[in-house]
Amino acid sequence: MPLSPSVIKSLKYIVGPDNCLDSKEDMACYAYDTTPDFKLPDAVVFPKTAQEVSAILDLANQKRFFVTPRGAGTGMTGGSVPARGGVVLAMTRFDRILEIDIDNMVAIVQPGVITGRFQKAVEEKGLFYPPDPSSAAVSTLGGNAAECAGGPRAVKYGVTRDYVLGLEVVLPTGEIVKTGVKTAKGVAGLDLTRLIIGSEGILGVITQLTLRLLPQPEAVGTLTAVFDTIGGAACAVCSIMRSGIIPRTLEYMDQAAVLCVENHLHAGLPVDAGAVLLIEVDGSTAEVSGVSARLASLLAAENAREVRTAGQGIEADLLWKARKTISPALFTYAPDKLNEDIVVPKSRIPDMVLRVAELSRKTGLTMVSFGHAGDGNIHVNIMYDRADADQREAAQKAVDAVFDYTLALGGTITGEHGVGTTKAAYLKHEISPPALALMKRIKTAFDPKGILNPGKIFDG
Amino acid sequence: MPLSPSVIKSLKYIVGPDNCLDSKEDMACYAYDTTPDFKLPDAVVFPKTAQEVSAILDLANQKRFFVTPRGAGTGMTGGSVPARGGVVLAMTRFDRILEIDIDNMVAIVQPGVITGRFQKAVEEKGLFYPPDPSSAAVSTLGGNAAECAGGPRAVKYGVTRDYVLGLEVVLPTGEIVKTGVKTAKGVAGLDLTRLIIGSEGILGVITQLTLRLLPQPEAVGTLTAVFDTIGGAACAVCSIMRSGIIPRTLEYMDQAAVLCVENHLHAGLPVDAGAVLLIEVDGSTAEVSGVSARLASLLAAENAREVRTAGQGIEADLLWKARKTISPALFTYAPDKLNEDIVVPKSRIPDMVLRVAELSRKTGLTMVSFGHAGDGNIHVNIMYDRADADQREAAQKAVDAVFDYTLALGGTITGEHGVGTTKAAYLKHEISPPALALMKRIKTAFDPKGILNPGKIFDG
Numbered sequence: 001m002p003l004s005p006s007v008i009k010s011l012k013y014i015v016g017p018d019n020c021l022d023s024k025e026d027m028a029c030y031a032y033d034t035t036p037d038f039k040l041p042d043a044v045v046f047p048k049t050a051q052e053v054s055a056i057l058d059l060a061n062q063k064r065f066f067v068t069p070r071g072a073g074t075g076m077t078g079g080s081v082p083a084r085g086g087v088v089l090a091m092t093r094f095d096r097i098l099e100i101d102i103d104n105m106v107a108i109v110q111p112g113v114i115t116g117r118f119q120k121a122v123e124e125k126g127l128f129y130p131p132d133p134s135s136a137a138v139s140t141l142g143g144n145a146a147e148c149a150g151g152p153r154a155v156k157y158g159v160t161r162d163y164v165l166g167l168e169v170v171l172p173t174g175e176i177v178k179t180g181v182k183t184a185k186g187v188a189g190l191d192l193t194r195l196i197i198g199s200e201g202i203l204g205v206i207t208q209l210t211l212r213l214l215p216q217p218e219a220v221g222t223l224t225a226v227f228d229t230i231g232g233a234a235c236a237v238c239s240i241m242r243s244g245i246i247p248r249t250l251e252y253m254d255q256a257a258v259l260c261v262e263n264h265l266h267a268g269l270p271v272d273a274g275a276v277l278l279i280e281v282d283g284s285t286a287e288v289s290g291v292s293a294r295l296a297s298l299l300a301a302e303n304a305r306e307v308r309t310a311g312q313g314i315e316a317d318l319l320w321k322a323r324k325t326i327s328p329a330l331f332t333y334a335p336d337k338l339n340e341d342i343v344v345p346k347s348r349i350p351d352m353v354l355r356v357a358e359l360s361r362k363t364g365l366t367m368v369s370f371g372h373a374g375d376g377n378i379h380v381n382i383m384y385d386r387a388d389a390d391q392r393e394a395a396q397k398a399v400d401a402v403f404d405y406t407l408a409l410g411g412t413i414t415g416e417h418g419v420g421t422t423k424a425a426y427l428k429h430e431i432s433p434p435a436l437a438l439m440k441r442i443k444t445a446f447d448p449k450g451i452l453n454p455g456k457i458f459d460g
Numbered sequence: 461m462p463l464s465p466s467v468i469k470s471l472k473y474i475v476g477p478d479n480c481l482d483s484k485e486d487m488a489c490y491a492y493d494t495t496p497d498f499k500l501p502d503a504v505v506f507p508k509t510a511q512e513v514s515a516i517l518d519l520a521n522q523k524r525f526f527v528t529p530r531g532a533g534t535g536m537t538g539g540s541v542p543a544r545g546g547v548v549l550a551m552t553r554f555d556r557i558l559e560i561d562i563d564n565m566v567a568i569v570q571p572g573v574i575t576g577r578f579q580k581a582v583e584e585k586g587l588f589y590p591p592d593p594s595s596a597a598v599s600t601l602g603g604n605a606a607e608c609a610g611g612p613r614a615v616k617y618g619v620t621r622d623y624v625l626g627l628e629v630v631l632p633t634g635e636i637v638k639t640g641v642k643t644a645k646g647v648a649g650l651d652l653t654r655l656i657i658g659s660e661g662i663l664g665v666i667t668q669l670t671l672r673l674l675p676q677p678e679a680v681g682t683l684t685a686v687f688d689t690i691g692g693a694a695c696a697v698c699s700i701m702r703s704g705i706i707p708r709t710l711e712y713m714d715q716a717a718v719l720c721v722e723n724h725l726h727a728g729l730p731v732d733a734g735a736v737l738l739i740e741v742d743g744s745t746a747e748v749s750g751v752s753a754r755l756a757s758l759l760a761a762e763n764a765r766e767v768r769t770a771g772q773g774i775e776a777d778l779l780w781k782a783r784k785t786i787s788p789a790l791f792t793y794a795p796d797k798l799n800e801d802i803v804v805p806k807s808r809i810p811d812m813v814l815r816v817a818e819l820s821r822k823t824g825l826t827m828v829s830f831g832h833a834g835d836g837n838i839h840v841n842i843m844y845d846r847a848d849a850d851q852r853e854a855a856q857k858a859v860d861a862v863f864d865y866t867l868a869l870g871g872t873i874t875g876e877h878g879v880g881t882t883k884a885a886y887l888k889h890e891i892s893p894p895a896l897a898l899m900k901r902i903k904t905a906f907d908p909k910g911i912l913n914p915g916k917i918f919d920g
Contacts, residue, residue, distance in 0.1 A: 103702060103807035104836075126704070148647045159645060161654075162622065175894035183803040184835030185619060185875035187608045187658045188883075189891050189917060190899045194621075194654035198647045215704035242563060244586070244675035287747050343643040347563035375644030376564075415645035423648075431649050434635035438905065439650045445901035457649060 003042045003087070007063050011045050011087065014055045019046040019093070030088045033075040035422050036336065036386070041068070041082040048093045050168060050176045050207040056089065057205070058174040060451040068453045069201045071112065071143025074135040076339060077420030079147060079200045083455030089205060091142055097121055098208070105213040106165065106182055111142020111206045128216040130157035133416070134324050142206045148198030150416030152249035152280075152323075155374030157214075159416065161197045168208035169196055172447035182210050195442075200418045201453045203446045217282035220248070221292040224319060225277040225304040226270050230254050230357065233275035234350035236302035237373040240279075241346050243298060245291055249280040250374030251323055254353070256333070257370040261322045264329040269322060273305065277373070278319055326370050327379075333366045334383035338399050344411035346376045355405050356380055363394040377415035403429060419457045427458055463502045463547070467523050471505050471547065474515045479506040479553070490548045493535040495882050496796065496846070501528070501542040508553045510628060510636045510667040516549065517665070518634040520911040528913045529661045531572065531603025534595040536799060537880030539607060539660045543915030549665060551602055557581055558668070565673040566625065566642055571602020571666045588676040590617035593876070594784050602666045608658030610876030612709035612740075612783075615834030617674075619876065621657045628668035629656055632907035642670050655902075660878045661913045663906045677742035680708070681752040684779060685737040685764040686730050690714050690817065690829075693735035694810035696762035697833040700739075701806050703758060705751055709740040710834030711783055714813070716793070717830040721782045724789040729782060733765065737833070738779055786830050787839075793826045794843035794851075798859050804871035806836045815865050816840055823854040837875035863889060879917045887918060 003011075003022075012020045021027055021044040030044045042065070047053045060067045066086030073080050082088050094110035097118060101107065102125055109118060115136040122129050133139060133149040143149070145167070150159045166180030169192075180186060180193035196203050227233040233252055240250060253261070253276050262269040270276065277299070281291045292309055299307045330337055344352050353369065356378075360367040371379040380402055384395040403413050403426055413419075413426050428436065436458050443459075444450075450459075463471075463482075472480045481487055481504040490504045502525070507513045520527045526546030533540050542548050554570035557578060561567065562585055569578060575596040582589050593599060593609040603609070605627075610619040626640025629652075640646060640653035656663050687693040693712055700710060713721070713736050722729040730736065737759070741751045752769055759767045790797055804812050813829065816838075820827040831839035840862055844855040863873050863886055873879075873886050888896065896918050903919075904910075910919075 101805070101807075103698060104805040105701070106805070148651075150645055154645060158622075161651075162618075171894065171898065173894075177892055177895040177898070179895065181803070181872045182870045183805055183837075183872055183875070185610055185614060185803050185832075185837050186872040187876060187878055188872050188874050189879065189887060189896070190663075190902055191608075191621075191654055191658055192895065192898065194651055195902075198651055203650075215706065218704075238563060241565070244678075246675065283743075284747060284750065286750065287744060290744065290746065343641070343645050345561070345564040345566070345643055347561075372645075377643075377645050410642045412641045412643055412646040412648050414648050415643070416647060418647055419649065427649060432637055434631065434633075435637040435639065435652065436649070438631065438637070438652065441905035442650055442655075442902060445898065445905045 003065055007059065007065060008043060010059055011043055011056065014052055015045045015047050030070060030090060031081065033073045033078060033080050035076065035078045037078045037081045037421055039082050039085065041088040042085050044088040044090055046090050046093050050170055053089065053170040053205050053207055054174045054176055056087065057170055057172060057451070060087070061173065061449050064449065065451065066454050067451055069205045071140035072138050074139040075143065075147060075420065076341070076417035077422045079418055079420040079456060080143070081421065083421055091140065094142070094207060100125055102127065107211045107213055109141055109209050109211060111140060111209060113141050115139050115141055115144055122213055123216060126216050127213040129163065129211065129213055131160045131163055134327065141209055145197050145206055145209060146199065146201045147418045148416065150372065150377065152251050152372055154372060155250050156246045156248040161194060163212045164193060164197055164209055165212050166210040167193055167196060167206055169204035169206055171204050172452040180210065198418070200420060200456055202443060202456055219285040219288040220280055220282045221288040221309065222319065223279040223292060223295055224308045225299040226273045226306040227275045228305055229274040230353050231350050232303055233277055234353050236277065236299055236304065237349060238347055239298060239302055240295065241374065245295060247279045247374060248282045249278065251278040251371065252276065252373040253323065253326065253370040254368060256366060256368040257326050260329050260332060260368065261325050263332060264325055265322055267318050267322055278323055330368055330381055330383060333368070334385055336384050336386040338382040338395055340380045340399060340402060341377060341415050341417045342380060342402060342406040342411055342413060343375065343377045343415035344406055344409045348409045349373060349376060349378070351409065352378060352405065356402065359398050359401055363398050365391065365394055365398065376411070421456060424457060463525055467519065467525060468503060470519055471503055471516065474512055475505045475507050490530060490550060491541065493533045493538060493540050495536065495538045497538045497541045497881055499542050499545065501548040502545050504548040504550055506550050506553050510630055513549065513630040513665050513667055514634045514636055516547065517630055517632055517911070520547070521633065521909050524909065525911070526914050527911055529665045531600035532598050534599040535603065535607060535880065536801070536877035537882045539878055539880040539916060540603070541881065543881055551600065554602070554667060560585055560587070562587065567671045567673060569601055569669050569671060571600060571669060573601050575599050575601055575604055582673055583676060586676050587673040589623065589671065589673055591620045591623055594787065601669055605657050605666055605669055606659065606661045607878045608876065610832065610837065612711050612832055614832060615710050616706045616708040621654060623672045624653060624657055624669055625672050626670040627653055627656060627666055629664035629666055631664050632912040640670065658878070660880060660916055662903060662916055679745040679748040680740055680742045681748040681769065682779065683739040683752060683755055684768045685759040686733045686766040687735045688765055689734035690813050691810050692763055693737055694813050696737065696759055696764065697809060698807055699758060699762055700755065701834065705755060707739045707834060708742045709738065711738040711831065712736065712833040713783065713786065713830040714828060716826060716828040717786050720789050720792060720828065721785050723792060724785055725782055727778050727782055738783055790828055790841055790843060793828070794845055796844050796846040798842040798855055800840045800859060800862060801837060801875050801877045802840060802862060802866040802871055802873060803835065803837045803875035804866055804869045808869045809833060809836055809838065811869065812838060812865065816862065819858050819861055823858050825851065825854055825858065827858070836871070881916060884917060
């Protein structure tokens with residue numbers, strides 16, 4: 001049901017006529033994320049203040065229309081797609097870093113700030129914001145918080161959740177509330193902050209974040225190791241984790257991923273290798289050199305074909321570029337992909353990796369796996385052609401098999417991408433009926449009229 | 461209203477007659493925690509399984525009686541006191557460490573396991589469970605999780621929340637649910653795990669915890685620094701935090717605390733000092749020695765009267781014993797204390813410390829402050845005699861003044877002890893009416909009949 005002219009008029013009154021789009025051409029850019037989902041909204045508004053967001057949500061409750069908040073639209077599971085139409089709340093004008101408090105190592109930011117821009121801003125002051133999702137160059141801090149984004153550094157530093165101390169949030173009922181604290185600790189009342197982090201925009205609209213920062217590590221060292229087989233690389237990952245060393249990243253790419261990136265970048269990557277590990281360690285200069293040496297001998301003992309210790313110069317940059325290029329470069333294999341981000345206990349990575357290889361052989365579909373080996377978070381990409389009914393069915397069955405095996409190993413169907421629309425049908429395989437019913441009651445406690453970001457998580 | 465004989469009979473049927481107490485003499489031990497609160501329950505039951513807990517909560521919903529879960533009863537804010545009578549659910553028989561998975565650095569435990577026992581068990585396997593509340597020798601992992609206990613190591617390692625990956629919880633409505641994951645990451649559905657952590661036993665009864673572990677650090681170094689004034693010590697804390705060093709603990713004791721402990725232990729502590737800092741660093745052996753040296757010169761530059769680097773032997777043990785003795789030893793000053801655990805931004809510690817000294821002068825009451833300087837978490841203890849009406853009033857006014865100033869500085873009224881009964885009246889100073897109303901709606905979503913742990917947090 002399209003919005004009535006009087007609602008459009010009210011929206012334009014709230015945000016100003018220049019900050020409301022309602023032509024199809026303009027709105028098409030706000031109809032999708034990185035999933036195949038596409039749904040045109042009925043209007044796109046660009047509020048500038050929490051008060052404007054509050055007025056829009058008030059109106060939505062009165063006039064009964066849906067509102068879907070949106071950062072940069074880089075989500076992997078449809079979280080920012082207006083699944084049932086209504087208004088897209090584009091938060092891009094909330095783009096200010098309000099404060100970087102060096103003494104207390106805390107920053108106050110608006111949700112539309114680009115993550116990469118914020119990382120640079122704090123680094124210039126000798127500080128460090130560890131969360132580093134691969135989308136950091138374009139994604140926003142608000143979107144990262146809504147999805148509880150992870151990224152390669154989670155193995156040592158944790159995820160977005162671990163760096164959000166407090167929020168300003170507009171509740172679906174229109175009230176503007178502050179949650180959490182500005183201090184290192186705080187337990188007053190129920191933990192609304194962490195309930196909202198990772199709730200995929202269904203419980204409130206984040207309008208401000210208080211973020212915890214760390215001192216910038218003195219040095220970072222990078223190592224790469226090339227293995228003949230993916231199983232060999234997976235075993236090396238287990239040995240590293242067992243050794244007591246906690247690298248800040250421990251990424252892997254399988255052969256299909258390496259080949260794909262090499263075709264794209266011509267970086268001289270070893271295309272005949274079964275798998276490549278990309279490892280970063282940080283700390284004091286002495287520590288980095290000591291740990292790097294220990295890692296290098298450990299990797300050699302695990303039969304790595306080649307181990308290289310890269311400096312912080314162009315070489316490490318190139319490897320990271322390769323790692324961050326995989327996701328978009330995959331489309332050279334096939335026009336469509338199903339991108340999952342399962343997590344398994346670290347010791348079960350070899351089992352999962354072999355299972356994916358077996359599924360690929362069986363279905364004839366290219367399956368590329370890469371990701372955050374250090375925390376068992378594997379991005380399994382199943383490449384297929386949606387126009388081909390057989391491939392479509394085979395791909396879907398492969399996803400089912402991957403999820404079933406993940407849960408059988410004691411894992412989870414999503415480590416950092418969320419459930420959104422694309423995994424909503426699978427959530428019940430992981431979460432029991434009474435827990436799901438409780439989540440729905442919590443949603444109702446926040447949003448009695450169900451106006452905020454419908455069609456997601458358990459409302460598929 | 462006492463429980464009917466038929467309810468007592470049903471309780472005995474559920475847990476077995478030996479696991480249900482209903483005589484006043486027996487129940488007196490389950491009527492209090494470390495606060496002055498004392499309230500006899502109508503029965504104390506000792507369930508052994510989640511199914512038994514579920515049956516008790518089912519019965520409570522049918523027969524309308526209150527249930528208050530209890531670990532070791534070491535809480536600081538009345539969380540385990542049966543404020544409105546009913547049944548105390550003593551979780552002490554849930555005392556098994558079910559699994560320590562070395563490869564995945566994860567443990568599965570029951571909630572009645574004593575924290576200190578668990579720490580030792582994982583250390584024997586080369587692993588490390590960082591949360592270390594001062595009560596660790598007697599408190600339980602379940603109680604730690606319910607209160608989101610902190611402790612000295614939080615400055616580097618975070619609090620209990622940061623080590624709980626998943627839970628088994630019996631909801632107030634009787635369903636047994638699993639929340640969270642067993643893996644390093646996971647974002648499937650709303651974050652029930654972290655909503656329940658720190659909810660002070662009002663949202664569910666924890667019957668199992670999946671805990672994250674770290675590799676044991678190779679070495680730990682301890683430093684002490686003696687300052688002529690508390691202001692000087694507070695400035696040194698700021699300098700340390702600004703230097704980029706993250707010690708694993710950064711504790712301070714003011715003069716009154718040092719004096720009090722010395723009278724108790726005769727350990728040769730400097731009783732004429734304005735304040736003492738107790739610092740631990742950990743990491744590789746080389747790192748610990750390098751950082752210790754840097755800290756020692758930094759402390760000297762900050763005009764420490766004396767800086768000592770202790771080994772890991774008896775000296776460090778003695779200092780920690782002193783630190784952990786403060787809380788009980790304080791009663792030599794006065795028969796009663798009001799013990800607050802405010803947090804202020806680290807840079808404002810000097811302001812807060814001076815304010816407490818001023819309040820002590822004004823009121824004539826001994827005020828002892830000590831705590832986790834590294835994260836701005838100050839335990840302010842106001843010593844008084846409850847039997848003296850003037851002292852009682854002065855003490856209460858001093859608490860009001862401390863809380864007002866804390867909030868004015870951007871702090872929180874509780875860093876790790878929770879709200880419980882003792883701070884319930886103050887919560888509205890920190891949390892706004894719409895946020896409080898939302899918390900109450902969430903409580904209702906979990907516990908529609910309000911049977912679990914009433915009279916706490918916002919139900920004062």
